[in-house]
Amino acid sequence: MEKNQPASKLLRTDRKTGIVGYGAYIPRYRLPGSEVAMLWTGSPKGSPVKEKAVAGLDEDVITMSIEAARNALVRANIDASELRAVWVGSESHPYAVKPSGTLVAEAIGASNDIQAGDWEFACKAGTEAMVAAIALVGSGMGRYALAIGMDTAQGKPGDALEYTASSGGAAFVIGPREEAIVNIEATYSFVSDTPDFWRRPEQKYPEHGQRFTGDPAYFKHVESAGRVMLEELGMKASDFTYAVFHQPNPRFPLKAGKDLGFTEEQIKPGLLVPVIGNTYAGASMVGLTAILDIAKPGDRILQVSYGSGAGSDAFYLEVTEKIAERRELAPSTADYLARRTEINYATYARFRGKIDMG
Amino acid sequence: MENPRYWRLKKQRYSLLGEVCPHCDSKIFPPRDICPECGGEAKTDFAFSGKGKVYSYTVMRDAPAGYEQNAPYTVAIVALDEGPMVTAQLTDLGEEPVRIGMPVEMVTRKLREDGEKKGILVYGYKFRPICFHENSQPASQGQAG
Numbered sequence A: 001m002e003k004n005q006p007a008s009k010l011l012r013t014d015r016k017t018g019i020v021g022y023g024a025y026i027p028r029y030r031l032p033g034s035e036v037a038m039l040w041t042g043s044p045k046g047s048p049v050k051e052k053a054v055a056g057l058d059e060d061v062i063t064m065s066i067e068a069a070r071n072a073l074v075r076a077n078i079d080a081s082e083l084r085a086v087w088v089g090s091e092s093h094p095y096a097v098k099p100s101g102t103l104v105a106e107a108i109g110a111s112n113d114i115q116a117g118d119w120e121f122a123c124k125a126g127t128e129a130m131v132a133a134i135a136l137v138g139s140g141m142g143r144y145a146l147a148i149g150m151d152t153a154q155g156k157p158g159d160a161l162e163y164t165a166s167s168g169g170a171a172f173v174i175g176p177r178e179e180a181i182v183n184i185e186a187t188y189s190f191v192s193d194t195p196d197f198w199r200r201p202e203q204k205y206p207e208h209g210q211r212f213t214g215d216p217a218y219f220k221h222v223e224s225a226g227r228v229m230l231e232e233l234g235m236k237a238s239d240f241t242y243a244v245f246h247q248p249n250p251r252f253p254l255k256a257g258k259d260l261g262f263t264e265e266q267i268k269p270g271l272l273v274p275v276i277g278n279t280y281a282g283a284s285m286v287g288l289t290a291i292l293d294i295a296k297p298g299d300r301i302l303q304v305s306y307g308s309g310a311g312s313d314a315f316y317l318e319v320t321e322k323i324a325e326r327r328e329l330a331p332s333t334a335d336y337l338a339r340r341t342e343i344n345y346a347t348y349a350r351f352r353g354k355i356d357m358g
Numbered sequence B: 001m002e003n004p005r006y007w008r009l010k011k012q013r014y015s016l017l018g019e020v021c022p023h024c025d026s027k028i029f030p031p032r033d034i035c036p037e038c039g040g041e042a043k044t045d046f047a048f049s050g051k052g053k054v055y056s057y058t059v060m061r062d063a064p065a066g067y068e069q070n071a072p073y074t075v076a077i078v079a080l081d082e083g084p085m086v087t088a089q090l091t092d093l094g095e096e097p098v099r100i101g102m103p104v105e106m107v108t109r110k111l112r113e114d115g116e117k118k119g120i121l122v123y124g125y126k127f128r129p130i131c132f133h134e135n136s137q138p139a140s141q142g143q144a145g
């Protein structure tokens, strides 16, 4: 960084980085919103989403991360032994104490000579891992780092979150610019102590401050991160082809995007919440994979995550000409959306261990 | 400290890591360091593609301890594209009926939970119906003789 220039709020690396591989994972089961509404209100109406993705009995953040990571590695066209970090961001790690990252690393064939911690920051744990991976590669400490955002989110039976709390996510291999399918031009993060959503140890389901989840939490952080990014870049919403935001429901990202000047056409391709629900740490990341499945070289993308407690990570991304040859190497996000088996509430309760509710 | 033997067992359980015989090119799973085809020493690691076909299967209604939560489930003998047979659970069947010859692919899943929510979670390979188009994965090694 040149010392005489006014300090920029943006984070940039000395050594330029990019996404060299990406992989989505969405489990096969879908619980229609009408099933949840029928049970708790007696009417099929009222769900904010059409349906949500539900992990099977033998799935958790570790198994879903492994599949997304395998997809990302195939697209990156590298051997897992070349990774220098395997980082999993989630708020539903299977163990309270024992990292998910070591098991994921071992299953995908990474070496023992790596960083492999787990990240936690509610729904932005995955993008926090992305920023760290960018820093590790950008510093020259390693050539490749794997960042995963994945969740098997749970709502208390009868809570409004139960309509949307879902399972899925994505993995990104961060690497050097010359191999990038997406250039990472800059990141920016905005955080503040905000009590909008939390879960204490020993508790199975989270609590949320009803009044806190909108304006002072989601909108303040997402829009601050997006606005600072645009201002510092000297760009406006219309300079971007796509924007993808954390998506706890369909309404929030559309409103935040509109406030920042984005149109529905820019947001819709990465808006998966109506058909998979809110995948928490995976939400903006799996939305980004859907965009990368259709993006063209030169397309600019703004990604903004949100995690309760609270904070947002913003990414300015630009698609390179390498995208076309590499995205065909692994299943698309649309493939995962099309692989769909509808389940009823009873099956859902069995899959997600809700029988012992209390 | 973990011994190398246990480490190899974990690798083979998580990702179908076997061996290839340097003398006759047979693919070996599980790894046993001796080629079952030619009797030669075979210690070269080989990562299987994970693709195969259902050779036979059975539905388990009474599950052994640790697996009760999953019952009923389907166990199959899968003929891997590279030759060896492996026995494993099928998963993600959805509404699809299992049939002999069904193309399947390896996934890593949770096999069981030890000790009433206090023990270790055990992960390993299962197989699911191939659900994505063929160019989606690296080419398999073809039918081994």
Ligand SMILES: [Zn+2]
Pocket (backbone or CB within 6 Å): B021, B022, B023, B024, B025, B026, B035, B036, B037, B038, B039, B040, B042
């Ligand atoms: Zn041999």
